[in-house]
Amino acid sequence: MTLITEALGTGDWRGDEVVDSDTWRISLGSAHRAELCAAVAAVETLGLELVDFSREDFPLPTLGPVLHSLVGELMDGRGFVLLQGAPVAGLSERQCDILALGIGRHFGRTAPQKDGRHVQHVRDVGVDPSGSTSRSYQHSGPLGYHADPNDIVALLCVRPAQSGGLSRIVSSVAVHNEIVATRPDLAEVLYQPWWRDLRAGDGPDSFHQSPVYTVDTAGRLTTDYGPDYMRSALRGAHVPPFSTRQLEAMDLLDRLNSDPRFQLDMDLCAGDMQFLNNHVTLHSRTRYVDHPDPERRRDLIRIWLNT
Known part of the structure; x- marks a missing residue:
């Protein structure tokens, strides 16, 4: 067995070195948000199932090239990116699903998750975390650092929790x-x-x-x-x-993994979409408390991507 004895060229960073950097944050402008809204409407008009629409069905004339350029940063660079400002306000659940999938399909191919679905909502449904079929996205407890079984995991924040639910990542x-x-x-x-x-x-x-x-x-x-x-x-x-x-x-x-030297925290807000390379990045979550109003409870959309 051969062990790696020196830092690799990609995915090697420390939280205390990048926390104040803006290079991993990409803010979407008004023109980009308008393109996304138009692309969601275009897919709605086609009447396609979520699994069926393609990158070409979700046209992003100016934002698309920006997203394509980020694939290199994800797979051959730092290994994580945060998009900010996706237009989730006022969208239905299906429209938010289309938005997440449409953005994701400009990065790669979406992969099926539980029950073959290409979108998974990360929200507390009251399951016992210790249950033999319970999944980590179904409860509000803390999660240990882990990687998902694909190239990239993306999370689109539709609504944050009332408190907690901090996203933590590490190289x-x-x-x-x-x-x-x-x-x-x-x-x-x-x-x-x-x-x-x-x-x-x-x-x-x-x-x-x-x-x-x-x-x-x-x-x-x-x-x-x-x-x-x-x-x-x-x-x-x-x-x-x-x-x-x-x-x-x-x-x-x-x-x-929990050492402040290595750890980087992200407090995801509505419209934030986090992309992580699972090969070189681990992620976790702190415990969260939901709003008492069901309409305001925490909801993140998870998609899996392969490049």
């Missing part, structure tokens, strides 16, 4: 390199297979194994971490308890 490359430099013995553990819970029920098909760190043939690092689902995998009858070294490795990884 998994920077954290990896810190572990390799300071605890190479634990880095080796993270390159080995770990049990994961798919939350697909109680049968053996709900569990699988994969390493936290892998390197492809081009030497690029991919991080697949999700402590919430890794810990819940212990409910599987055939899944052994964590070893002492695994517990130590998880503790170190969790501490570094």
Whole structure:
């Protein structure tokens, strides 16, 4: 096994170094917002299902080239981008879905999520986080740092919570390199297979194994971490308890992910759309409290993209 011993060329940043930078924030102007509203209306006129409309059905004459240029930043640069000012106010739920998908399809191909849907609303529906089929997007509790199973995850904020729900991200490359430099013995553990819970029920098909760190043939690092689902995998009858070294490795990884030197916070507002490269970025969320008015409760639209 070969471990990466120095920083990779892409996706390596620290929160305390980029927090005050404007290079990862892209503010949409009035002309761009008008294009987005017109594109949503165009798809509505076509009467297509959400899964069926294409990038060409969602025309963005001036904003499209801007979005296309950001793909390089996501996949070969810093690994995250925040669009600000998407026109969600006054739109119906379907129109917000079209907006999120339309923007996303100018970055790549949208991928199906639960039940084959290409959009998933992240909102509290009152599930028990420990349930065998509960998903992290269905409750208001805090989430451990994790990556989703695709190239890019995007979140469009339709409404923020009354309080909390802060988005936190970290460069998994920077954290990896810190572990390799300071605890190479634990880095080796993270390159080995770990049990994961798919939350697909109680049968053996709900569990699988994969390493936290892998390197492809081009030497690029991919991080697949999700402590919430890794810990819940212990409910599987055939899944052994964590070893002492695994517990130590998880503790170190969790501490570094939450270290202010590495962590970057984003307080997403209505109209913000966050894009993250899952290979080099981990994300988490703080606990949130919803508005008592159901019409004002937190709602984010999640889409998965492959480039």
